[in-house]
Structures are given as structure tokens and as C-alpha cells.
Amino acid sequence: MLCFVCHGQDKAIFHIPKLGNNIYEGVFTGNGLLGTMTYLKSSQSVRIDIGRTDIYDHREKSNKKLFDKARLSLGHFFINFDVNIDSAGGDIFLQQAFSLTNIKTSAGILQIKTTTLSEDNIILIEVIKNAYNGNYSFDLCPDCAISPRMKFDYTQKPVHYIRNPLGKSGNSKGVSFYNQELLAGGGYATVYKKVIGMDKDVYVVSVGYSQVNNSYLEETIDFVHHFDSQDINRGVKKHQDWWQNYYSASSLFLPDKLYQSFYDMQLYKLASATRADKPAMDLQGPWTSPTPWPAYWMNLNLQLAYSPVFTSNHLDIASSLIQMIDRNISNLRENVPAAYRYNSIAIGRSSANDLWSPVVLEKGVSIADASDGEKELGNLLWLLHSYYSYYRFSMREDVYDRLFPLLKEAVNYYLHLLEKNESGKYHVAVKTYSPEYKYGYAYDTNYDLAILRWGLKSLIELDHEKNKKDPLYDRWVDVLDNLIDFPQGVNGYLIAKDVPYDESHRHYSHLMMIYPFYEINWDQKENRVLIERSIKYWKSKNQYLQGYSFTGAASMYAMMGRGDAALTSLDNLLKSYIKKNTLYAESGPVIETPLAAMTSIQELCLQYWNGKLRIFPAVPTAWKDISFKKFLTDGAFLVSAKRENGITQTVEIESQHTGTIKVESGISTPMVVIKGRGKYEIDLDGIIVFTLNKGARALVYEKK
Structure with missing residues (x-):
């Protein structure tokens, strides 16, 4: 059953009242490169999967490309408790782009907040413990660097599939890492450190990757080592600004x-x-x-x-x-x-x-x-x-x-x-x-x-x-x-x-x-x-x-x-x-x-x-009130429209490039106002043909 987004002032929250034991019942974040997925691992642990979208094996070209050139899974962090989990729910705060997991136990409530920063190769995992009286542990469980297809019995596998070498765990400069080298060259590393606080612990995570050389490991260790509280604050601010700008594009x-x-x-x-x-x-x-x-x-x-x-x-x-x-x-x-x-x-x-x-x-x-x-x-x-x-x-x-x-x-x-x-x-x-x-x-x-x-x-x-x-x-x-x-x-x-x-x-x-x-x-x-x-x-x-x-x-x-x-x-x-x-x-x-x-x-x-733009061409009968702003269409025109009680009230078209567009407005007796340079005509079928210079706006509304 799908959960709802709860809309409030300046926020929209996607709520999952009961987290499950797989990625389809978890809460997630991402920045287009890195991502997290949080769900339950067992009755006493939470799992946080991490991924990086460009980590592919890159062996020589062969007819077994789903094995030799496969996307590789990194693994997950898990948070273990010394008591059973009574209940666990999660929220995705869409406009702020972070997830929050609430874990209820006999020792109190512990929250796990994950943020994948938009402008940095950084994941923040915050363990908020001010209402929790128990203990927890935080560990990395890396995946093997093999094609995921190898794990499925019904797939036809290569007769001779040479596995990548085993990865190695280590510590350097107060930073923990897991390094995975690849047979084809280069490799990838998951690197993280813990920043201890009074009410919360913050884990700073990054993933380095290269197909060419092994410098990624030292570079990522240095990056995480030097990523301090000021960097975190700056990163979160840039993260919030990025998402605010993203959502302003259309609605x-x-x-x-x-x-x-x-x-x-x-x-x-x-x-x-x-x-x-x-x-x-x-x-x-x-x-x-x-x-x-x-x-x-x-x-x-x-x-x-x-x-x-x-x-x-x-x-x-x-x-x-x-x-x-x-x-x-x-x-x-x-x-x-x-x-x-x-x-x-x-x-x-x-x-x-x-x-x-x-x-x-x-x-x-x-x-x-x-x-x-x-x-x-x-x-x-x-x-x-x-x-x-x-x-x-x-x-x-x-x-x-x-x-x-x-x-x-x-x-x-x-x-x-x-x-x-x-x-x-x-x-x-x-x-x-x-x-x-x-x-x-x-x-x-x-x-x-x-x-x-x-x-x-x-x-x-x-x-x-x-x-x-x-x-x-x-x-x-x-x-x-x-x-x-x-x-x-x-x-x-x-x-x-x-x-x-x-x-x-x-x-x-x-x-x-x-x-x-x-x-x-x-x-x-x-x-x-x-x-x-x-x-x-x-x-x-x-x-x-x-x-x-x-x-x-x-x-x-x-x-x-x-x-x-x-x-x-x-x-x-x-x-x-x-x-x-x-x-x-x-x-x-x-x-x-x-x-x-x-x-x-x-x-x-x-x-x-x-060759024709159609406004509200197939609105379901039950959807009486509906509107959109700044939808983009052919010819680089931005379109906004509003419908109330099943009747289209207004249509606005903004030209981002000088051109002509035919519009079926759905307004029976249209009145047209053009701001900027442009013209229009209405043909016998009621289609409005606009020719608008770049920057011009046309407003269509019902004649009263």
C-alpha cells in the first residue's frame, strides 16, 4: 500500500509507518551519484545500503557483458542494538531531501537521519540518541565485487568467471575504509569517520572510484579526514539551496x-x-x-x-x-x-x-x-x-x-x-x-x-x-x-x-x-x-x-x-x-x-x-480542480494552466525561444492578452495559433 505525502508549510513528507526488510519498504536519499536506502535488517538492527551509480566492472569487451561489465554493489552499514526493536517507521522530507527513521525500543527512541549532500561526494548518517538510553554499534558490511547476475540460478553464467580480488578493510588518519581493487584496473573504496556529539553521532561517508589507478583510496581518505563541522554546515546549506531551486522549475x-x-x-x-x-x-x-x-x-x-x-x-x-x-x-x-x-x-x-x-x-x-x-x-x-x-x-x-x-x-x-x-x-x-x-x-x-x-x-x-x-x-x-x-x-x-x-x-x-x-x-x-x-x-x-x-x-x-x-x-x-x-x-x-x-x-x-498543444486533454471526471505551473513543451514554451470545478479557467504560455505554437486551450470563448512582442489568430476549430518572440507571454481566459 502506497503511503502519502503530508503537505504542510514549506514541507512535504512521505511517510512509511512501518519499515520492512527490503529496499521496497525503506526510505531513501540520493544526489545522482551516491545514495542511501534505510530499512530493517533484523529484530535488533537497521540496515543502510549505500550505492554509487557509476561503479561498473570494466573488463574487456565480450559476449558476457552482464558479467564482465556489470554494475557492482557496495554493501551496507548496519546499526545494531542491545535490545529488540518494538517498531520502526520512516519519513522522507522531500523538499529538504533527507530521510528520518524512528526506532522505538524498550531503551527509548533512536532516530537515524540520512542526507546525501547535493554538492559534495558525501553521505551524512546522523544517529540521534538524546531519547535513547541503550547502546548501539555501527559497522560496514561490504558486498563482494562480483556481477549481481551470478547470484541468480536461472541466468546463464560464464563457464570461467574470474572473481575480483577480495577487498581489504583498514584505518588511516582516524578514518575507516574498505578498499576493493578490480582486475581490470583501479577500484573503489568506502571511507567513513565518526564525529561524536552529545545528542547525536554523525558518520561522514564517501565513496572513491577510479578505473585507471589506485590514487582514489588516498584521495578519498584525505577528503573525509578533512571534512569538518564547518564543511558539513556549508554542505547542508548548499544541499538545501539546490533542492529549493530544483523544485521551483515546475509544479x-x-x-x-x-x-x-x-x-x-x-x-x-x-x-x-x-x-x-x-x-x-x-x-x-x-x-x-x-x-x-x-x-x-x-x-x-x-x-x-x-x-x-x-x-x-x-x-x-x-x-x-x-x-x-x-x-x-x-x-x-x-x-x-x-x-x-x-x-x-x-x-x-x-x-x-x-x-x-x-x-x-x-x-x-x-x-x-x-x-x-x-x-x-x-x-x-x-x-x-x-x-x-x-x-x-x-x-x-x-x-x-x-x-x-x-x-x-x-x-x-x-x-x-x-x-x-x-x-x-x-x-x-x-x-x-x-x-x-x-x-x-x-x-x-x-x-x-x-x-x-x-x-x-x-x-x-x-x-x-x-x-x-x-x-x-x-x-x-x-x-x-x-x-x-x-x-x-x-x-x-x-x-x-x-x-x-x-x-x-x-x-x-x-x-x-x-x-x-x-x-x-x-x-x-x-x-x-x-x-x-x-x-x-x-x-x-x-x-x-x-x-x-x-x-x-x-x-x-x-x-x-x-x-x-x-x-x-x-x-x-x-x-x-x-x-x-x-x-x-x-x-x-x-x-x-x-x-x-x-x-x-x-x-x-x-x-x-x-503539431498541436492540448491543455487538460484527458482529465479524469473526479479531478475537478487541477493546475500546473511552468510545464515545458515543444518549441521551448513554458505552460501554466488552472482548472476549477471541471472548467479550464486560465492558460499562460511563455516563450523561451521565438516561435509558433498551436494551442487547443479548452476554453470555449477565449480572451487573449499578449505581453511582449507577439501575435495570435483563432482558426475555425477554435485552435489559437500563437507567434511569440522570446520572452513574450500570452494569457488565455474565458470571456465573461
């Missing part, structure tokens, strides 16, 4: 306490999991647990995890993904077969943070021994949809200049694999794999056709925007105009040509022309029956549906303007799949589904597709 106010709580937690989770200058989110974020998924997943997870950052006006969060792509272009090129590397890039199903993950699809070459993940053609091009959004929501020239060649090379790989069929239509002339479907290895998967259509359209649009007339422009237009139709049957869209949807399928890979690409959309009245039939039939086979199946369905219903159906889908998600602290698991922690649900909630309030 959403919902009449439903459960969904307000859930949304606020995802906003907190995003900035805890990654930052502009921190590693991109993998499946775990800073909160590690035994998992068969110690990597980045590229055929849905990474795309969904970053999906809410754009509307919430947090391009700063998105930039961690963009930077990871930019840093690893050489590996993206190495991922394609040698014959295509001169002008193509791709990525397979999963990778470490170096994005090395081969795709082996090549005309005329047998790939019988390849894994399904090596046959997924569209992953990178879909990932670049996030890069495209990063550009369109910022309209930055430097982002355009980097995006265009990446998009071009990702499409090039497709172009190498196309041929014309007997009807003169282009199709993918090799079998590819449609993610997650048992029989998804086939010709002309809808997964690939939807992604390719989006890629071609985007290249043509971007080319028009700058009047580039790229040498491949005519080729893009020709392929787009003559690409085969999406395969469909009596029950809607198929998985691929000659592959019906016959078994339950958690991924909506065969429906991506509906969402997230809106190639087939609700404005197209001729396609409405097909859309409804496809979604209904997909959901009718519910045996293997998982959490993100319900976020995908909710977003599709939102596109149809069916807010009640979207809310029902999200209700099923929160009731059956989301954990007590809003984390999510499928055999191990996976971060994307709750964040995708955050996107679905945003889409009840604001959507942009088919």
Missing part, C-alpha cells in the same frame, strides 16, 4: 492525495537518481539490491525512465543521458557490423555505461548463434527520441548540431537493411527482433517500422528547419513515401509481418505507432476503430502484463481523451505493482515504470502531438 497540483503523493515522489526520485553532471540512470539508480539486471536496458527502460523530465522542465536531468550518448559515439559505431561502420550507429539490448552492445544484423550473413538482444534494430533510434525531445524542448543550436548526425547515422543502419518488395514498397529485408515477444524474430516488425517512420520524419523536419538539403534528403523522402504499411490483422496491429499477437505481451512494442510516436493518432478519425481494437486485444491477454504495460495503456487512453480509462489503468498499476516507497521490481529493482507513470499523469494535463 503540479492534483485533487487526489494518492496521486499527488506519487507524483511528488517521482520528482524527488529523479534528482536523487541522476543530475546534469552525474551518470545517467541505469535500472537501479543509487539503490542497489540483488538483481539480474546490473546494467542499462535500451529497448524500453532507459527511454521510459527519462520520459517525464521534459514536461517537468528538467532538461538538467535529461542532460545526463545526452552526455552519456555523446561520450560513447565510437562504441555506438562499433556496435554495428564492420561493413556499415563508416556511416551507421546502433545499440543492442543492454550495456554498461560505455554503451557497448553489438547489433549483428547484416544482409546475407547468418546470425544463428546471436542472442535476441543482438537482433534488436531500433533501440538506438528510439533512444534518440529522447535526444530529439531534448532539442525540441530547449531549441538550442548546439544540441541540434549534435543530434542531426546521430539521427542520420542511426537511420543509415536501417537504410542498409532495406529492400523493395514485389509491390515496390520498402521493407526491412532481414529478420529483426521485436522486444519481449517470444516469437518476435521476424520480418517487418511493427517495432522497427514505427521507429523508422519517426526517424525519417524527424530527419526531414530537422533538414527543413535549417534548409540543409542533406545529400540523403531525397532518399529519406523516398523511403518514407514508399515504406510498407504497419502489418495488421482482424484484431489490430500484428507483432510483425505474418506474426500475430497470440500470447500475452508486456511490452507495447507492436503499438508504438500509437504511442509514443503518435503516427497513428486520435485526430485521424479513420483510424480510431483500429486504435481501439489494437489496445483492447493487447490488454485482453493479461497473463504477462507488467507495470509498464499499464503506463503505456494509460498514455494511449490519454491520447484518446479518455481520462477515466487512463486513471483506471494507473489505479491498477499503483494497487498491484508499485511498492510501498514507489519503487518497482521485476526480479530486481527496475526504475523506469514509476517514472513512466509520472509521464502518464502529465499527459492527463498536457499533451503535444500532431
Whole structure:
């Protein structure tokens, strides 16, 4: 059962009245690099997991990358008591970004406060003991430096897996440490010291890491040794300022306490999991647990995890993904077969943070021994949809200049694999794999056709925007105009040509022309029956549906303007799949589904597709009063809107970049006021077309 965020003056608290014995029932913090998770270890101890998001093994490239290049778990601190714990509850103070655990015992109450400082590589663990008369001990229990996948019986393990050397504990300069060297070079160290106080003890923790040399150990010891009380005070002040600035970027106010709580937690989770200058989110974020998924997943997870950052006006969060792509272009090129590397890039199903993950699809070459993940053609091009959004929501020239060649090379790989069929239509002339479907290895998967259509359209649009007339422009237009139709049957869209949807399928890979690409959309009245039939039939086979199946369905219903159906889908998600602290698991922690649900909630309030911005397009009937401020949308426009008693009252649009936007305001008799340079016109359908200079604001309200 989800807990609520209690809102008071200048604070929001996510309360878990009863902590459990796993990460899904704990309270957590993070700064995008380091993180903590506090929960119960036993009847007499509390466990505080620590994580660092960039600590990956980095052995040579091999087909066992989930073992040789796996994310590594650090371990945990545990606080032992000499009496039993009677009860334990926890709170996450969202706006101040710390967690507080309350431990009740026969010897009194002890509190554990954790803060992962925003501007420092420091975790503060405060043991507040002024109401506690017993004793406690504080110890580190490090994890072994092996791939977490080794701990799962059903995973196919390497025949010869050489373990990293055992780590070593030690003390230096009054500081305790655990040092773990790696076979591939470098290593990492957890370093901590205790600062004794009258009412509380403060443990100052840091984690050093290097893939190159061993200087990280001495550097981290010195850093912690010199981090004094003044540094702590300064660090906490900077920490509070950072989070206050973060929350000021946008806001959403919902009449439903459960969904307000859930949304606020995802906003907190995003900035805890990654930052502009921190590693991109993998499946775990800073909160590690035994998992068969110690990597980045590229055929849905990474795309969904970053999906809410754009509307919430947090391009700063998105930039961690963009930077990871930019840093690893050489590996993206190495991922394609040698014959295509001169002008193509791709990525397979999963990778470490170096994005090395081969795709082996090549005309005329047998790939019988390849894994399904090596046959997924569209992953990178879909990932670049996030890069495209990063550009369109910022309209930055430097982002355009980097995006265009990446998009071009990702499409090039497709172009190498196309041929014309007997009807003169282009199709993918090799079998590819449609993610997650048992029989998804086939010709002309809808997964690939939807992604390719989006890629071609985007290249043509971007080319028009700058009047580039790229040498491949005519080729893009020709392929787009003559690409085969999406395969469909009596029950809607198929998985691929000659592959019906016959078994339950958690991924909506065969429906991506509906969402997230809106190639087939609700404005197209001729396609409405097909859309409804496809979604209904997909959901009718519910045996293997998982959490993100319900976020995908909710977003599709939102596109149809069916807010009640979207809310029902999200209700099923929160009731059956989301954990007590809003984390999510499928055999191990996976971060994307709750964040995708955050996107679905945003889409009840604001959507942009088919060239049109839609204000409150799918608000559930029960949500009478709702508002949002400074949501970001295509063209770098900031949007605020307010709805009372089921009626839209005001819409405000601020231009951060000179441009034009079409707005479906939902206001029946709109009055418009523009401050700054701009103009508008209202077409016959009531759509307001704004052309606004940078800095101009437009206010729309109901004519009285």
C-alpha cells in the first residue's frame, strides 16, 4: 500500500509507518551519484545500503557483458542494538531531501537521519540518541565485487568467471575504509569517520572510484579526514539551496492525495537518481539490491525512465543521458557490423555505461548463434527520441548540431537493411527482433517500422528547419513515401509481418505507432476503430502484463481523451505493482515504470502531438480542480494552466525561444492578452495559433 505525502508549510513528507526488510519498504536519499536506502535488517538492527551509480566492472569487451561489465554493489552499514526493536517507521522530507527513521525500543527512541549532500561526494548518517538510553554499534558490511547476475540460478553464467580480488578493510588518519581493487584496473573504496556529539553521532561517508589507478583510496581518505563541522554546515546549506531551486522549475497540483503523493515522489526520485553532471540512470539508480539486471536496458527502460523530465522542465536531468550518448559515439559505431561502420550507429539490448552492445544484423550473413538482444534494430533510434525531445524542448543550436548526425547515422543502419518488395514498397529485408515477444524474430516488425517512420520524419523536419538539403534528403523522402504499411490483422496491429499477437505481451512494442510516436493518432478519425481494437486485444491477454504495460495503456487512453480509462489503468498499476516507497521490481529493482507513470499523469494535463498543444486533454471526471505551473513543451514554451470545478479557467504560455505554437486551450470563448512582442489568430476549430518572440507571454481566459 502506497503511503502519502503530508503537505504542510514549506514541507512535504512521505511517510512509511512501518519499515520492512527490503529496499521496497525503506526510505531513501540520493544526489545522482551516491545514495542511501534505510530499512530493517533484523529484530535488533537497521540496515543502510549505500550505492554509487557509476561503479561498473570494466573488463574487456565480450559476449558476457552482464558479467564482465556489470554494475557492482557496495554493501551496507548496519546499526545494531542491545535490545529488540518494538517498531520502526520512516519519513522522507522531500523538499529538504533527507530521510528520518524512528526506532522505538524498550531503551527509548533512536532516530537515524540520512542526507546525501547535493554538492559534495558525501553521505551524512546522523544517529540521534538524546531519547535513547541503550547502546548501539555501527559497522560496514561490504558486498563482494562480483556481477549481481551470478547470484541468480536461472541466468546463464560464464563457464570461467574470474572473481575480483577480495577487498581489504583498514584505518588511516582516524578514518575507516574498505578498499576493493578490480582486475581490470583501479577500484573503489568506502571511507567513513565518526564525529561524536552529545545528542547525536554523525558518520561522514564517501565513496572513491577510479578505473585507471589506485590514487582514489588516498584521495578519498584525505577528503573525509578533512571534512569538518564547518564543511558539513556549508554542505547542508548548499544541499538545501539546490533542492529549493530544483523544485521551483515546475509544479503540479492534483485533487487526489494518492496521486499527488506519487507524483511528488517521482520528482524527488529523479534528482536523487541522476543530475546534469552525474551518470545517467541505469535500472537501479543509487539503490542497489540483488538483481539480474546490473546494467542499462535500451529497448524500453532507459527511454521510459527519462520520459517525464521534459514536461517537468528538467532538461538538467535529461542532460545526463545526452552526455552519456555523446561520450560513447565510437562504441555506438562499433556496435554495428564492420561493413556499415563508416556511416551507421546502433545499440543492442543492454550495456554498461560505455554503451557497448553489438547489433549483428547484416544482409546475407547468418546470425544463428546471436542472442535476441543482438537482433534488436531500433533501440538506438528510439533512444534518440529522447535526444530529439531534448532539442525540441530547449531549441538550442548546439544540441541540434549534435543530434542531426546521430539521427542520420542511426537511420543509415536501417537504410542498409532495406529492400523493395514485389509491390515496390520498402521493407526491412532481414529478420529483426521485436522486444519481449517470444516469437518476435521476424520480418517487418511493427517495432522497427514505427521507429523508422519517426526517424525519417524527424530527419526531414530537422533538414527543413535549417534548409540543409542533406545529400540523403531525397532518399529519406523516398523511403518514407514508399515504406510498407504497419502489418495488421482482424484484431489490430500484428507483432510483425505474418506474426500475430497470440500470447500475452508486456511490452507495447507492436503499438508504438500509437504511442509514443503518435503516427497513428486520435485526430485521424479513420483510424480510431483500429486504435481501439489494437489496445483492447493487447490488454485482453493479461497473463504477462507488467507495470509498464499499464503506463503505456494509460498514455494511449490519454491520447484518446479518455481520462477515466487512463486513471483506471494507473489505479491498477499503483494497487498491484508499485511498492510501498514507489519503487518497482521485476526480479530486481527496475526504475523506469514509476517514472513512466509520472509521464502518464502529465499527459492527463498536457499533451503535444500532431503539431498541436492540448491543455487538460484527458482529465479524469473526479479531478475537478487541477493546475500546473511552468510545464515545458515543444518549441521551448513554458505552460501554466488552472482548472476549477471541471472548467479550464486560465492558460499562460511563455516563450523561451521565438516561435509558433498551436494551442487547443479548452476554453470555449477565449480572451487573449499578449505581453511582449507577439501575435495570435483563432482558426475555425477554435485552435489559437500563437507567434511569440522570446520572452513574450500570452494569457488565455474565458470571456465573461
